[in-house]
Amino acid sequence: MKAKITLIPGDGIGPEIVREAKRVLESIAKKYDHEFIFTDIDMGGCSIDKYGVPLTDEAIEIAKNSDAILLGAVGGNVGNSKWYNVAPNLRPEAGLLKIRKELGLFANLRPALLYKELAGACPLKTEISEAGFDMVIVRELTGGLYFGERYTKEVDGIKTAVDTLVYNENEIRRVAKVAFDIATKRRKKVISVDKANVLDSSRLWRSVVEEVAKDYPDVTLEHMLVDNAAMQLVMNPGQFDVMLTENMFGDILSDEASMITGSIGMLPSASLNESKLGLYEPSHGSAPDIAGKNIANPLATILSASMLLKYSLGLDKETSDIENAVEKVLKNNFRTADIYTQGMQKLSTSQMGDKVLEYLK
Numbered sequence: 001m002k003a004k005i006t007l008i009p010g011d012g013i014g015p016e017i018v019r020e021a022k023r024v025l026e027s028i029a030k031k032y033d034h035e036f037i038f039t040d041i042d043m044g045g046c047s048i049d050k051y052g053v054p055l056t057d058e059a060i061e062i063a064k065n066s067d068a069i070l071l072g073a074v075g076g077n078v079g080n081s082k083w084y085n086v087a088p089n090l091r092p093e094a095g096l097l098k099i100r101k102e103l104g105l106f107a108n109l110r111p112a113l114l115y116k117e118l119a120g121a122c123p124l125k126t127e128i129s130e131a132g133f134d135m136v137i138v139r140e141l142t143g144g145l146y147f148g149e150r151y152t153k154e155v156d157g158i159k160t161a162v163d164t165l166v167y168n169e170n171e172i173r174r175v176a177k178v179a180f181d182i183a184t185k186r187r188k189k190v191i192s193v194d195k196a197n198v199l200d201s202s203r204l205w206r207s208v209v210e211e212v213a214k215d216y217p218d219v220t221l222e223h224m225l226v227d228n229a230a231m232q233l234v235m236n237p238g239q240f241d242v243m244l245t246e247n248m249f250g251d252i253l254s255d256e257a258s259m260i261t262g263s264i265g266m267l268p269s270a271s272l273n274e275s276k277l278g279l280y281e282p283s284h285g286s287a288p289d290i291a292g293k294n295i296a297n298p299l300a301t302i303l304s305a306s307m308l309l310k311y312s313l314g315l316d317k318e319t320s321d322i323e324n325a326v327e328k329v330l331k332n333n334f335r336t337a338d339i340y341t342q343g344m345q346k347l348s349t350s351q352m353g354d355k356v357l358e359y360l361k
């Protein structure tokens with residue numbers, strides 16, 4: 001097949017890890033006789049340096065006219081980078097918010113998978129880490145508290161701040177469908193997380209999710225309150241297959257889930273809209289502390305590229321090829337510095353890319 005892929009290397013380690021993911025995509029193209037046409041755009045601090053804004057309209061157009069987008073990361077040192085003390089709409093992160101908004105990316109997918117070989121990095125009890133877990137969190141990304149009306153005012157001379165959590169049934173339905181579709185290809189279980197004992201938005205959430213579930217008779221649905229979900233993630237993470245939740249709960253729970261894997265350098269993500277165009281990026285940031293040293297772990301970005309093949313291009317076989325190659329790398333004891341333990345073979349960013357390519361052949 002022929003596909004246009006936009007690459008956004010971004011800041012910090014972004015260019016180093018995107019370089020490796022691009023090599024992997026090129027190798028897949030060669031093996032399966034696809035034609036991938038890559039176009040690079042600037043976003044984040046590197047775009048501010050060149051154009052004075054974190055994302056130009058021309059760059060957005062290129063992204064919109066492609067089939068999928070692969071991003072490294074944006075942002076500099078929090079607190080002391082040259083891009084930090086400026087207006088919020090001129091910060092590197094504004095580029096990311098802008099592209100998410102322009103593309104209407106309402107579903108954020110974050111797998112949290114504990115690789116057997118990396119179980120030692122899991123901070124949970126040995127019984128739990130040995131049992132393993134493999135879940136995907138589907139987080140609503142364009143509604144809820146982060147997008148509701150907010151203001152600060154004085155009420156009887158007392159400073160008062162208001163944030164609003166709004167969802168309509170359509171917003172809930174479309175993200176619920178994404179979660180159920182994914183569950184049909186996995187262990188066929190959705191756990192929907194809400195706070196329906198308190199919040200009206202959560203009651204609507206629950207009822208719409210139940211409606212959607214009727215179209216998926218093979219998939220079991222369970223509801224879980226968010227406070228319980230936070231506990232269950234550390235007590236029995238193996239019970240989760242697909243977790244579906246709203247924006248803020250998903251923000252917090254997906255960070256919790258990534259931490260229990262113990263290896264942030266391994267976790268990919270995808271953000272989808274109703275078309276096939278999606279934005280794929282590692283779950284971690286631009287890691288300015290290790291940028292330019294060729295030591296960053298490129299696997300989260302390589303696995304993001306494999307999600308791109310599956311969700312935007314429908315290439316399931318190619319996706320499993322990459323996942324298998326990554327597993328083989330771990331099985332054969334190759335590690336970048338962030339996941340290195342004694343007795344393993346330590347690889348640089350580009351050497352890790354080489355290894356994945358070797359196992360892909």
Ligand code: NAI
Pocket residue numbers: 013072073074075076077078093096264265281283284285286287288289290295296297298300338
């Ligand atoms: P971070 O994820 O960049 O780094 C946290 C720690 O993990 C650092 O010690 C870093 O060296 C390490 N790390 C992260 N990715 C790694 C990899 N692939 N290999 C090896 N080690 C890795 O988070 P932090 O430090 O809070 O943020 C740094 C910058 O990244 C900030 O400007 C922040 O706004 C931005 N950021 C951007 C995101 C994005 O582009 N989607 C997401 C999160 C943060």
Ligand code: MG
Pocket residue numbers: 251252255
């Ligand atoms: Mg977060």
